[in-house]
Amino acid sequence: MNYKAIGLSLLLIAMPLLAEKFHLDPTQIVPAARGMVDVGRDSNRNTTLNLHVEHLARPGDLSPAKMTYVVWAEAPDQPPQNLGQLNVNNDLKADLKTTTALHNFQLVVTAEDNARATAPTGPVVLSANIRQP
Numbered sequence: 001m002n003y004k005a006i007g008l009s010l011l012l013i014a015m016p017l018l019a020e021k022f023h024l025d026p027t028q029i030v031p032a033a034r035g036m037v038d039v040g041r042d043s044n045r046n047t048t049l050n051l052h053v054e055h056l057a058r059p060g061d062l063s064p065a066k067m068t069y070v071v072w073a074e075a076p077d078q079p080p081q082n083l084g085q086l087n088v089n090n091d092l093k094a095d096l097k098t099t100t101a102l103h104n105f106q107l108v109v110t111a112e113d114n115a116r117a118t119a120p121t122g123p124v125v126l127s128a129n130i131r132q133p
Contacts, residue, residue: 024126051096059111066111075105085115103132
């Protein structure tokens with residue numbers, strides 16, 4: 001029996017369960033916002049992100065008004081990665097599940113006019129410093 005293969009299989013199954021939690025820090029643009037991100041790894045060793053935000057103003061209510069919120073991964077010496085759109089519901093809550101190959105990066109949420117932006121241009125509303133071994 002190959003105990004090494006069995007042990008590796010069990011570890012790969014358990015890895016998503018070993019999520020680490022990071023607080024999303026709000027800026028003065030949305031000071032009431034509160035958020036958490038659960039960070040884990042998938043079977044390909046990519047970083048999985050499960051964001052949950054509460055009390056986040058609708059982007060159209062900002063001054064100046066914006067169309068959407070975009071989540072970015074910013075790592076040194078690399079262009080920012082657009083990880084997806086954060087949609088605010090009627091209860092001022094928003095959730096996003098996404099994945100990146102990065103392990104150490106700044107997670108930033110910006111208010112944008114375009115969900116498909118290739119670089120952040122709007123104001124930062126939330127951020128977290130993600131560090132994984």
